[in-house]
Amino acid sequence: MVPSRLRSFSSRCGFLYYLSPVATHYSLLSLHRSSFSEPGNQILPPKTILGRFHSTSSSNRAKHPRSIFEQITNLDDALKLFDEMTHKQPLPSVLKFNRLLQAVTKMKHYSCSIELFKQMNLICVPVNAYTISIVIKCCCQMHRTSEGFAVLGYGFIRDILPNVCTFITLLNGLVLEDRILKAEKLLKKLIKEGLCKPNAIMYNTMIKGLCRFGNNDTAIALLKLMDGRGCKPDVVTYNTIIDSLCKDKMVDDALKLFNEMVFHKGILPDVVTYNSLIHGLCNLCRWDDVSNLLKEMEDQSISLDVRTYSILVDALCKEGKVEDANCIINLMIERGIDPNVVTYSSLIDGYCLRGEMSKANEVFNLMGSQGLVPDILTYNSLLNGYCKKLLIEEAMHLFNEITKKGMKPDVIAYSTMIQGLFRVGRGKVAYDLFHEMRTNKLMPNESTYTIVLKGLCNNKQVDEALSLFHLMGGNKLNSYIKVYTILIDGASRTGKLDVARVLFNDLNVKGLQPHVRTYNVMINGFCREGLVGEAKELFLKMEERGFLPNSVTYNVLLQGLLKNQQHDTIEMLLLEMEGKGFSVDATTVSLLLDHIKARSLDASLLKLIGKLVPKEGVDAL
DNA sequence: GTAGGGTTAG
Numbered sequence: 001m002v003p004s005r006l007r008s009f010s011s012r013c014g015f016l017y018y019l020s021p022v023a024t025h026y027s028l029l030s031l032h033r034s035s036f037s038e039p040g041n042q043i044l045p046p047k048t049i050l051g052r053f054h055s056t057s058s059s060n061r062a063k064h065p066r067s068i069f070e071q072i073t074n075l076d077d078a079l080k081l082f083d084e085m086t087h088k089q090p091l092p093s094v095l096k097f098n099r100l101l102q103a104v105t106k107m108k109h110y111s112c113s114i115e116l117f118k119q120m121n122l123i124c125v126p127v128n129a130y131t132i133s134i135v136i137k138c139c140c141q142m143h144r145t146s147e148g149f150a151v152l153g154y155g156f157i158r159d160i161l162p163n164v165c166t167f168i169t170l171l172n173g174l175v176l177e178d179r180i181l182k183a184e185k186l187l188k189k190l191i192k193e194g195l196c197k198p199n200a201i202m203y204n205t206m207i208k209g210l211c212r213f214g215n216n217d218t219a220i221a222l223l224k225l226m227d228g229r230g231c232k233p234d235v236v237t238y239n240t241i242i243d244s245l246c247k248d249k250m251v252d253d254a255l256k257l258f259n260e261m262v263f264h265k266g267i268l269p270d271v272v273t274y275n276s277l278i279h280g281l282c283n284l285c286r287w288d289d290v291s292n293l294l295k296e297m298e299d300q301s302i303s304l305d306v307r308t309y310s311i312l313v314d315a316l317c318k319e320g321k322v323e324d325a326n327c328i329i330n331l332m333i334e335r336g337i338d339p340n341v342v343t344y345s346s347l348i349d350g351y352c353l354r355g356e357m358s359k360a361n362e363v364f365n366l367m368g369s370q371g372l373v374p375d376i377l378t379y380n381s382l383l384n385g386y387c388k389k390l391l392i393e394e395a396m397h398l399f400n401e402i403t404k405k406g407m408k409p410d411v412i413a414y415s416t417m418i419q420g421l422f423r424v425g426r427g428k429v430a431y432d433l434f435h436e437m438r439t440n441k442l443m444p445n446e447s448t449y450t451i452v453l454k455g456l457c458n459n460k461q462v463d464e465a466l467s468l469f470h471l472m473g474g475n476k477l478n479s480y481i482k483v484y485t486i487l488i489d490g491a492s493r494t495g496k497l498d499v500a501r502v503l504f505n506d507l508n509v510k511g512l513q514p515h516v517r518t519y520n521v522m523i524n525g526f527c528r529e530g531l532v533g534e535a536k537e538l539f540l541k542m543e544e545r546g547f548l549p550n551s552v553t554y555n556v557l558l559q560g561l562l563k564n565q566q567h568d569t570i571e572m573l574l575l576e577m578e579g580k581g582f583s584v585d586a587t588t589v590s591l592l593l594d595h596i597k598a599r600s601l602d603a604s605l606l607k608l609i610g611k612l613v614p615k616e617g618v619d620a621l
Numbered sequence: 622g623t624a625g626g627g628t629t630a631g
Contacts, residue, residue: 305630
């Protein structure tokens with residue numbers, strides 16, 4: 001039985017029970033104790049690299065099983081080695097060149113690999129299908145898959161025939177570039193023309209592409225197809241689709257696929273499978289299901305890894321349960337899993353969301369003391385926390401810290417900072433920062449743009465907002481309805497009703513659909529200028545166009561009518577509100593009461609008004 | 622004895 005202490009613990013946070021040290025003592029606690037130490041980095045002494053290359057061969061190899069190529073940790077060493085190799089007589093074999101090329105590629109120096117390949121051709125080092133595949137991969141990783149195809153053609157000329165590996169690399173390149181149609185076409189062509197026999201890796205690559213593109217159904221169809229063609233799907237195949245379904249909130253479909261994989265295909269799930277499912281369930285707040293999966297993992301002795309714990313930490317933090325998140329972190333440490341930057345960043349974010357900045361800072365310092373380098377997301381959480389609390393000096397200090405630490409603020413960092421500055425009324429600094437951001441070649445996104453426009457409007461810089469809008473011209477950012485709503489509101493609040501009207505009419509021309517909020521803002525604009533007739537007209541029109549007025553619409557219109565001494569439709573509107581279950585806000589109520597006092601409205605309305613005031617409002621009356 | 626996919630967390 002579960003000890004009662006644990007029960008109360010688990011009732012606070014359902015799935016914690018399955019993580020409690022007592023409950024999981026036998027399986028989980030013992031499993032994580034092994035191997036965290038990474039193999040020591042053996043840095044090469046600055047003597048000739050090729051010399052080592054020859055001397056390591058027999059005697060040292062037993063002690064250092066890693067080859068010279070695997071030991072290369074920086075580009076300089078690699079280039080030096082290449083130079084030495086090219087000056088050898090006779091030239092080392094293509095195999096050795098390939099391994100060097102691979103080492104450079106592993107360090108992500110793709111263009112350098114390509115350069116070396118060119119030199120190999122110049123000095124007539126023989127190249128083979130392996131070389132071609134490595135070089136194609138370099139092109140693809142740089143999102144230059146078309147050049148990868150050119151390399152394929154170059155191979156053809158030299159009688160180097162592509163094989164399934166070559167094509168997988170190219171297919172993956174197309175997927176990386178989101179050229180999904182091209183990828184599908186390639187796969188079909190390969191099968192139809194018998195250019196190679198696709199294997200599971202190739203299907204997995206295509207499936208990954210389809211999932212990236214949001215085409216889960218086709219991905220599942222391909223899963224069935226590969227099986228039918230005698231190509232057995234593996235755990236990666238299923239994991240890819242399961243994760244994609246979870247990200248699309250279709251967790252039940254994911255669970256269905258999970259069952260198919262386990263019970264019909266006999267494929268064992270791994271920690272990746274569970275992580276995806278747990279993540280998906282956390283996003284939907286299905287804690288009982290999360291708990292069940294954790295139990296399943298325990299039963300199958302599948303150890304939770306740093307990601308599993310981080311997913312749980314993040315989920316708890318987003319729920320505001322930072323204390324429970326802390327429990328999870330303590331638990332993982334107890335079990336020998338070190339929290340990493342992501343784990344701590346989630347915790348920091350949790351504290352920031354609750355405005356507990358000193359706690360957030362504590363964690364931030366803790367990270368530093370553990371040698372963990374905070375990344376831009378960590379900084380963004382803190383920036384957000386400070387800005388929300390209007391602690392703008394602290395935020396600004398942190399923002400400058402990002403650059404000092406050798407990082408670059410991203411669009412989110414800038415947007416957060418700009419919003420914070422506007423909120424404390426420092427519009428000039430905010431707008432300067434917006435320009436600085438663009439100078440730094442960062443493109444503002446929809447959020448940045450709306451933050452800036454709103455900030456300018458709220459800081460009495462509507463003209464600036466409008467000129468920015470015009471300056472942006474046909475930019476995609478100018479096609480968001482939110483942008484128009486902000487500007488219409490800003491313009492009409494500063495007496496530029498004509499501008500507001502032009503913007504509103506522009507929507508039609510541009511084929512943009514106004515939101516209810518857009519109508520509200522425009523109606524409010526008309527009322528402000530005493531154009532109650534137009535306000536009423538628009539009120540009716542929005543309904544005709546299928547946009548139902550909401551509570552705000554009614555309140556805005558009522559206030560407009562009252563302020564302009566139009567009393568004939570008040571009662572009708574109030575009755576409509578009652579029918580729709582809307583309520584009157586404080587401003588409307590006080591206006592109504594004023595008019596009743598002044599006898600321009602009948603006191604018999606009081607009963608109806610009483611029904612339209614929210615509960616807490618009635619007490620105030 | 623050299624190449625390909627590798628899915629999962631903030």
